[in-house]
Amino acid sequence: MTTQNIQWHRRLTNALALGVITFFALIVTVPLFLILGTVVKRGLPALNLAFLTQIPVPIGETGGGMANAIVGSLMLLAVASLIGIPLGIGSGVFLAEYGRNKYGNIVRFTADVLNGVPSIVIGMTAWALVVVTQGHFSMMAGSVALGIMMIPVIARTTEEVLLLVPQAIREAAFGLGIPKWRTTLSVVVPTAKAGIITSIMLAFARIAGETAPLMFTTLGNEFWSVNPNQPIAAMPLQIFKYATMPYDQAHAQAWTGALVLITIIMTIVIVFRLIASRGTLKGAS
Amino acid sequence: MDAGIHVKDLNAWFGSTQALHGINIDMPDKQSTAIIGPSGCGKSTFVRCLNRMHETLPDTRVGGKVTVGDMDIYGKGVSAVSVRRRIGMVFQKPNPFPTMSIYDNVASGLKLNGYPNRSELDGIVESSLKKAALWEEVKDDLKKKSGASLSGGQQQRLCIARALAVEPDVLLMDEPASALDPISTSKIEDLIFELKKQYTVVIVTHNMQQAARVAEFTAFFLMGNMVEFDKTEKMFTKPSDKRTEDYITGRFG
Numbered sequence: 069m070t071t072q073n074i075q076w077h078r079r080l081t082n083a084l085a086l087g088v089i090t091f092f093a094l095i096v097t098v099p100l101f102l103i104l105g106t107v108v109k110r111g112l113p114a115l116n117l118a119f120l121t122q123i124p125v126p127i128g129e130t131g132g133g134m135a136n137a138i139v140g141s142l143m144l145l146a147v148a149s150l151i152g153i154p155l156g157i158g159s160g161v162f163l164a165e166y167g168r169n170k171y172g173n174i175v176r177f178t179a180d181v182l183n184g185v186p187s188i189v190i191g192m193t194a195w196a197l198v199v200v201t202q203g204h205f206s207m208m209a210g211s212v213a214l215g216i217m218m219i220p221v222i223a224r225t226t227e228e229v230l231l232l233v234p235q236a237i238r239e240a241a242f243g244l245g246i247p248k249w250r251t252t253l254s255v256v257v258p259t260a261k262a263g264i265i266t267s268i269m270l271a272f273a274r275i276a277g278e279t280a281p282l283m284f285t286t287l288g289n290e291f292w293s294v295n296p297n298q299p300i301a302a303m304p305l306q307i308f309k310y311a312t313m314p315y316d317q318a319h320a321q322a323w324t325g326a327l328v329l330i331t332i333i334m335t336i337v338i339v340f341r342l343i344a345s346r347g348t349l350k351g352a353s
Numbered sequence: 354m355d356a357g358i359h360v361k362d363l364n365a366w367f368g369s370t371q372a373l374h375g376i377n378i379d380m381p382d383k384q385s386t387a388i389i390g391p392s393g394c395g396k397s398t399f400v401r402c403l404n405r406m407h408e409t410l411p412d413t414r415v416g417g418k419v420t421v422g423d424m425d426i427y428g429k430g431v432s433a434v435s436v437r438r439r440i441g442m443v444f445q446k447p448n449p450f451p452t453m454s455i456y457d458n459v460a461s462g463l464k465l466n467g468y469p470n471r472s473e474l475d476g477i478v479e480s481s482l483k484k485a486a487l488w489e490e491v492k493d494d495l496k497k498k499s500g501a502s503l504s505g506g507q508q509q510r511l512c513i514a515r516a517l518a519v520e521p522d523v524l525l526m527d528e529p530a531s532a533l534d535p536i537s538t539s540k541i542e543d544l545i546f547e548l549k550k551q552y553t554v555v556i557v558t559h560n561m562q563q564a565a566r567v568a569e570f571t572a573f574f575l576m577g578n579m580v581e582f583d584k585t586e587k588m589f590t591k592p593s594d595k596r597t598e599d600y601i602t603g604r605f606g
Contacts, residue, residue: 168411236448240512242409244462244519245438254465258452 104330111327114320120328124290124306127315134325136292137301138332140207143294144286144302145276147211152218152275153268159219160226160267165252167227176224183220190216191281199285207300210286214275221271222264229263230256265344269337276333279304303329356422356522356553357382358403363417365398365407372398374577376417380570385545385554387568387585389561391600394574396557397445400525403555404440405433421523421553438466441516445528447508449500449515455491458500458511462519477518485514486544506537513544524548526556530563542567561601565589573597 118133125132159179163172194213199205233256241251257264275281282288287299288306303325310322358380365373373395380386388396401407402415405426419426426436449458457464459478468474478495482488487510491503500511509529516524526545530538545567548554558564564571565585572582573594581594592598 234448236444236446237450239406239409239444240448240450240515241461241465242406242433243404243437243442243444244465244515245434245436246462246465247434250465255450255461259450261452 107323107327107330110320110323111325114324115327119321119324123292123301124321127313127318130317132321134301134303134306134321134328136289137303137306137325138328139294140286140289140300141276141303141329141332143296143300144207144210144214144282145272147208147296148214148218148275149268149272151211151215152222152271155215156219156222156267156271157226157264159223160264161230161252161257163223163227164230165248165256176227179220179223182216183224186280187213187217187278188280188283191284194281195284202297204297205285205287205299207286207296207298210282210300210302211296213281213285214278217275217278217281218271221274222267225267225270226260226264229260229267232263233259261344265341269340273333273337277304277329279308303332355382358523358553358555359418359420360403361418363399363402363419364415365395365402366414367410368412372577373402376579378572378579378582380553380555382422382553383549383551384569385549385556385567386570386572387564388555388557388572388574389559389564389600390574392559395577396574397527399574400442400527400555400557403523403525404442405436406442408433438462438519439521440523440525441519441521443509443512443516443524443526443529446532447505447512449503449508449511451499451501453500454496455498455500455503455511456495459514459518462515466519478514481514481518482511484517484548485510486540486547487511487514504537506533506540509533509537509541510544513541513548517548521552523553523555526554528557528559531559538563561589573600575600 118131119135120133120138121135122131122133123136124134159175163176163179166172167175191213194209194216198209198212202209237255237259238251241255242248246255282302282305286302286305288309289299289301291301293300307322307325307329310318310325313319358378360376360378360380363373363376364371376399388399390396398407403419403421403426405415407413407415415427417427421436421440424436424439425431426440450461453461456478459481460474463474463477479488479492482491487507490507491498491511500508503511509532513524513529529545530541533541542563545554545556549567549569554568556564556568568585570582571585571588573580573588573592573596575596581588581592581597583593588597589601592601
């Protein structure tokens with residue numbers, strides 16, 4: 069074979085491989101844009117100020133909105149995050165820094181199993197634990213269910229990103245006589261900050277749209293309620309309810325609800341990332 | 354105070370593999386000792402036993418006695434953390450804390466150990482960076498730039514400054530210049546020359562010219578044993594062991 073033949077052959081292989089992976093990369097983005105496009109197209113017509121400021125109206129009447137569900141969802145997610153983020157990060161740090169043993173393996177296995185439990189089963193568990201004990205449905209019960217769902221996602225991802233922190237960084241701290249707990253807290257965790265934030269965002273986005281765990285816990289509410297001890301409206305529940313009704317007007321409300329929910333989640337994720345990336349030093353990695 | 358290092362019957366293991374066999378050595382106070390030998394001979398393991406870093410690796414064991422001044426490093430009730438505060442270490446690959454500024458890197462050993470006088474930190478950071486011959490290059494970026502933004506040679510001097518800030522008695526250096534270019538290497542060597550006036554320095558090196566340049570004493574290690582320990586000048590001119598002679602004349606290793 070001549071030199072030119074080899075070059076021709078290599079160029080063709082390169083073009084083929086590049087073409088194939090570009091094609092696959094495009095395919096991956098198709099479902100996302102289909103979903104976004106459909107939601108915007110169907111949800112935008114019914115989006116107005118009333119939708120964001122009013123509560124649902126009885127079937128048959130026009131107008132009304134999801135203001136109570138928006139507030140309810142934000143409360144649910146806030147309390148779920150208060151439960152899920154500290155427990156998730158805590159167990160992730162334990163797994164990475166102290167969990168190379170039998171007890172760590174048990175925690176790791178449990179987290180993986182919990183991650184695979186269907187969300188409706190988590191909802192039933194929260195029902196049995198909180199609703200039955202309290203004797204009534206409540207926002208708190210729903211937050212417990214969502215918080216539990218966040219834990220394994222954050223724990224396992226946090227573990228992975230902490231293990232990516234080079235051992236040399238830990239040795240540098242040990243070499244200065246810094247105790248292990250302090251090294252973990254002030255050196256290792258800050259080094260993996262970006263990855264830990266990603267894990268929180270993953271878990272947050274995952275639970276924000278969950279409907280099943282709220283069905284037997286938060287229940288839903290047609291009226292204003294911000295009492296954490298009472299049933300509360302939530303966007304996924306409201307969307308589900310409208311989507312399963314046989315009325316066009318209800319369907320339109322469901323699409324708009326989906327659009328608003330996606331926008332809220334995306335906004336929170338982006339804002340959180342911006343806040344978290346502030347104060348990073350020049351040249352920091 | 355005296356900070357000579359006295360090692361008696363030191364053994365070290367990785368799992369069931371013995372990496373060091375009965376090392377005996379007395380390194381004098383405020384002198385520098387070079388540890389030379391072929392790869393895998395136990396040089397690094399040896400220095401990591403001097404500040405109890407060996408035990409941070411999984412499934413490792415140490416036996417024997419090491420004293421620095423009056424402190425029995427492996428004595429009952431002596432914590433590894435307190436040992437490492439007195440015996441600083443500089444590693445082969447520069448390892449500044451990537452999320453911290455230059456200033457915080459130098460101050461980290463004090464800050465993270467709960468040093469009470471924050472007002473004195475500025476002075477300590479400055480004097481440590483000056484001792485490490487880095488002050489002039491970074492004084493305008495102390496709190497602006499990350500330690501990781503510096504060049505490799507600067508990073509290594511930053512790591513030296515960081516080790517000096519906690520005011521150790523001993524400085525262990527595990528091939529501190531092997532990842533650096535010749536100019537950075539000569540800066541580090543000049544630095545070691547200065548440092549040994551104040552600290553007991555132990556430096557692991559693959560480079561025998563480097564050992565000859567910076568160390569008063571040299572120890573030759575081979576397969577986990579210490580073959581010979583003597584004044585550097587004598588080691589490189591009239592070694593008493595045949596194996597030392599073979600190694601330094603390049604017959605193996």
